[in-house]
Amino acid sequence: MSNIGLQVRQSVPGIDPVVAEYAVGYITHISLCTEDSVSAQQVDIHGEMQFLSDLLVSAGGNPEKVSAMRTKMAEVLTKKLRENMAKLELTGDTSKRLLDRSLFNNREALSSLALLGATQDIEHNGRNMETRVDKKKLEKAERKIAKKVAKRDNKFVKYEASKLLNEQSSDDYDEFFLKINPIDFSSGAGAGKSKDIKIDNFDLYVGEGQRILSNASLSLAYGRRYGIVGQNGIGKSTLLRALSRRELNVPKHITILHVEQELRGDGTSALQSVLDADVWRKQLLYEESKIQERISDIEKLRADFDEDSSEVRKLDGERDDLESHLLEVHSKLEEMESDKAEGRAASILYGLGFTKETQSMPTNSFSGGWRMRLSLARALFCKPDLLLLDEPSNMLDVPSITYLANYLQSYPSTVVVVSHDRAFLNEVATDIIHQQSERLNYYRGANFDSFYNTREERRKNERREYDNQMAYRKHLQEFIDKFRYNAAKSSEAQSRIKKLEKLPVLEAPEEEKIVSFHFPDPEKLSPPILQLQNVTFGYDPSKLLLTNVDLDVQMNSRIALVGANGCGKTTLLKLLMERLTPLDGSITRNGRLRIGYFAQHHVDAMDLNASAVTWMSKTYPGKSDEEYRRHLGSFGITGTLGLQKMQLLSGGQKSRVAFAALCLSNPHILVLDEPSNHLDTAGLDALSEALDNFKGGILMVSHDVSTIDRTCKEIWVSEDGTVRRFNGDIHDYKKYILASANSAGVVKQH
Incomplete structure (x- = not known):
């Protein structure tokens, strides 16, 4: 067995050394199994060698040479097995129990353990055996194998999923960006190459072998804007992540950027953070400064030597090379219009709600919602060929969503966005992709409404x-x-x-899960119900947030409170709930008034280790478990969902539990802070219908234009330190926002 490595290399000429090392380690494991009385009776040498030969062929080996090596190696191992079995019959040695039966028989489990580079040694019957293969090298080898397999038949290999291409953090953002989008200085790089994306017949897995797409095809035409829709938990975000890390076979000349998480804050200003997001520009500017610095040093060094000396000739040669590369750098910088970068970054930030003052503030001074906006601004600034957005409207207010939708309408490259916001998709999407039943169904030339009708x-x-x-x-x-x-x-x-x-065999069409909410009808109350009169409030009396606010909520009110984040909308709701006390003015409530309050961060108030039934019985006692389950059922928490720990529920399901809980007091007024977050399309439809049928009053802070349009009759705007009624509907308000942005010169400046 001493020449295993040589035989592997002879059968697969040019094989990567790391792959060869893995093959040698695998064969060594099989050889050692023949020395153990337990494993020797279980080992299937021909089956294991077939598995290894398939792996080597996938790595580029010649099938005939690999087959010959497999046959020869199987003969050697079989002979060794017979000799060891004969020896073991005499010695009865059982000290070397190397592989557990279930692990050895399950090649997929063994492969996954080895290929993913498990941090622990393989556990065996009786003792642990030190792994003989370098795990980091093994990961590299298997990445190469997986890429070759994917290139050959476009099959997505589940063990390659994001465990090998780690998610970027703020510390390695530049490295990750350049890994996904390397700079190409070659002449006419990418010129004339199609930026359409076509990936046929692939499978996509998540977690422990859970398949979310089967034999699917992804087709993205350059310059189109695709909205991906589907139920919560169907795998839409996983598809975006696979694209963003090139785990699916996206051509190398197509640049990719994915917005999925908020920026980690540090001392960098918001404006500089956006400028730094364009790693190509940042890298090229760094190279430019270093080249110019070296050229300056060369000029100084030349003065120390004679003009005809060999040292001067060497320095001149180096300078010529540097100047040639400097021209390439300048060409790239000019191509990306680097000189206009700061103005463009400031314009994008302003459209997303950052004033001139806040643009100079450090990123660690912003809340999570504002850091998410920074992530979005960074992506828009980079202008990738493929822009991937995951629920971008969840952390944005109506003005910022309006700006983003307007910006994307003239975005020159391909956009793929996962969203449940109907109004946003209606404005942005040119095509809809419906992810359902492990398939991608295309509705070309469709926004959300036309997709919905066509579907x-x-x-x-x-x-x-x-x-x-x-x-x-x-x-x-x-x-x-x-x-x-x-x-x-x-x-x-x-x-x-x-x-x-x-007759062709037809499958029964999959029925959509019907979700319904129901808010109980309250008894009538005589006015006044809930009033704010000349209310002034500020967390710091020297910096007032709200001044002289008058607001009257009646039993038939349908009020949407809109405005930029940070302008006091949630603060106003807390004043109404008497969780805050005004500095001046008065708040009047009917003595019998009951308010149902849905907080934006409602999850913080839940005991996620308890079931929905248990939590509700402790928080709102007085009913039987069966009554709580029946009540939860009216909000789509049916079957055993109400008995599971709430930490196992999706974000949308937790929101439904919160809606069910606020109804237990049979409220006269619903005060809702961002109720549409985490709900999918079915949940949003159910919420809108339930609110429309509710007999009490509604005051709602929301960024979801469709929900506001279907539910609310009045628009109140919070801006400039006060709250006033807006003369018009939510669509008129969006026009007002765009007119304001136009006057500031921030719209459609790409």
């Missing part, structure tokens, strides 16, 4: 076709059953059997 029509047609075929099948089967053994009708029965066999 409903398509579903009706599929249901009609399925029902008609089932009725026809039943008719044929009844005739066959009745006359199969009737001599006079036997030929007709046989004819119908053939017809039945030739």
Whole structure:
């Protein structure tokens, strides 16, 4: 067995040394198994060698040479196994138990353990054996193998999922960016190459082998804007992450940027943070300064030597090379319009709500929502060929969403956005991709509304076709059953059997899960119900947040409170709930008034280690478990969901539990702070319908334009330190926002 490495290299000429080392380690493991009385009886040498040969072929080996090596190696190992078995019969040695039966028989588990570079040694019966293969090198080898497999048949290899390409952090953002998007100085790099993306017949997995896409095809035409929709938990975000890390076969000349998490704060200013996001520009500017510095040093060094000396010739040669590269750097910087970068970055930040003053503030001074905006600003500034956005509207207010939608409408490259915001998708999307049942269904040339209508029509047609075929099948089967053994009708029965066999097999159309909410009807109250009169408030009396606010909420009120983040909307709700006390003015409440309050961060008030039923019984006692379960069921928390720990529920399901809880007091007024967050399309429809049917008053802070449009009759705007009623609906308010942005010169400046 001493020449294993040589035999592997002879069978796969040019094999990567790390892959060869893995193959040697694998064969060594099999060889050692032949020395153990337990493992020797279990080892399937031919099966294990077949597994290894498949791996080597995937790594680029010649099938004939690999097959010859496999046969020869199997013979050697089989002979060794017989010799060791004969020896073990005499010695009875059972001290070397190297591999557990279940692990050895499960090649997929063994492969996953080895390929992912487990940090612990393999556990065996009786003792642990030190791993013989360098795990870091093994990861590198398997990445290469997986890429070759993916390139060959476009199959997504599940063990390559994000464990090998780690998510970027603020510390290694530049390195990660350049790994995904390397700078190409070659002449005309990317010129004339198509930036369309076409990936056929791939599978996509997440977690422990959970498949979310099966034999799927992804087709993205350059310059189109795709909205990915589907139920919560279907795997939309996983698809974006696979694209962003090139785990799917995206061409190398296409630059990618993914916005999925908020920026980590440090002492860098907001404006500089956006400028630094363009790593190409940052790297090129650094190279420019270093080259110019070295050229300056060369000029000084030349003075120390004679003009005809060899040292001067060497320095001149180095200078010529540096000046040549400097021209390439300048060309790249000019191509990306580096001189206009600061103005463009400031314009994007302003559109997302950053004033001139806040743009100079350090990033660690901003809250999570504002850091998310910074992440979005950084992505827009970079202008990648493929921009991936995951629920961008969740952390934005209506003005910022309006600006973002307007900006993306003229974005020159490809955009893929995961969102449940109907209004946003209607404005941004040119095509919709519906992720459902491990498939990607395309609705080309469609925004959300046209997709929704087309999907409903398509579903009706599929249901009609399925029902008609089932009725026809039943008719044929009844005739066959009745006359199969009737001599006079036997030929007709046989004819119908053939017809039945030739019918295409149709699958029953998948039914959408119907979600419904219900808010109980309260008894009537006489006005005044809830009033603010000349209310002034500030956390610091020297810096007032709200001044002289008047607001009247009645039993029939349908009020949407809108405005930029940080202008006092949530503070106003807390004043109404008497969680804060005004510095001046008065708050009047009907003595019998009950308010149902939905907090933006409602999860913080929940005991996630308890089930929904247990938590509600402790927080709102007085009912039986069956009554709590029935009540939760009216908000879509059905079956055993109400009995699971709430930490296992999705964000949308936790929101439904919160809605169910606020209804237990049978409120007269609903005060809702961002109720649409985490709800999918079905949940948003259910919420809007329930609010529309509610007989009490509603005061809502929301960024979801569709929910506001379907629910609210009044728009109140919080800006410039006060709150006032807006003359118009939510669409008029969006026009007002764009007009304000236009006057400031920040719209459509790419």
